[in-house]
Amino acid sequence: MGDSNPETDSQQQPSQPSSDGVQPQMTMHPITYSGMPMHMYPFPPGMVPTHPTRTKRRQVKNACTNCQKACKKCDDARPCLRCVKYGIAEECVDSQRKERQKGIKRGPYKKRDGKTANVEQQQVDVAVQPQGMPVPPTVTAAVPSTTPPIPYVAPVTYPPPGLYPQYPAPPAAKPGEAAPMYYPQIFYAPIPAPPPQTTGQDGEPVGYPAHPQFYPATFIAPYPPQYATPYMMPHPHPHARPDAQIPLAPAHHYAPYPQAYPKPPSRGPGAEVGAPQMMDARRDGRMEHARMAEPIPGGAQAKSG
DNA sequence: CGGATCGGACATTCAAAGTC
């Protein structure tokens, strides 16, 4: 099944450059990556980059226990998409992270050759638009002058509280961090080509300001395309200032979250719960092994591997 | 053929080591 990235892969630059200082290619567009975020849709013909490179894999901070057992992609929402799909939403709980071992002695670390490697990395990380709008490093770093710009659609904020009462409040996210996938998100949509800038009588620009590369205009369904009809809401006020609040389309385009997904495929009488049970039963051995690998209190480290 | 399983690549976290 098309497990896909619930969050955009283009939000982060690789946090760690390779030890040899070579930056991995980050120009891959989600359409060419199997882990295409489900809230993103294919680009129009001609806008798809040709470089078949991969983006960095993005992980949730904490997978639910079911996804963890299955070694499958989870997401920040609870219940997660996978649990909802299999009808085990009530069992979708965060897995418990093991406490990291402390007091582990390490040898002296080796200095890297190029001392400037980190400086270069930081310069990429802090790329900022002229007007102060931060741009994900992927955009700036992945757009050499010889290639067309890669349109970037990034979740930047949530709809106002109460607009989507069927959704729980999103968990607090760090600046720049993607929003949980099931909570409706507002995206900044790229503008292909701003119109010529004109100036009003008081000197205030009319039309798009100098660098309106993104403006809040698009709400993309948080559902997989097969469950929701994707639509692109045109900018209602083509000449409005980019910081103007634009009303969102009414939420009734979609069914409330739990009903938005089909029931799990039935395998016969009682099969609705049978599938996940079988799945868990067959995986118990693995999880038992994992539990056995937990540190022994006051004793030797149970290192797996 | 679709879904489950699982090895292992990849990402993240964070404490020790090193530097200023």
Add this chain to the structure above:
DNA sequence: ACTTTGAATGTCCGATCCGC
């Protein structure tokens, strides 16, 4: 105090298996 490093730990891709 801050930065760098590297290993522990977790996530999940993708090949393969398995049952219908």
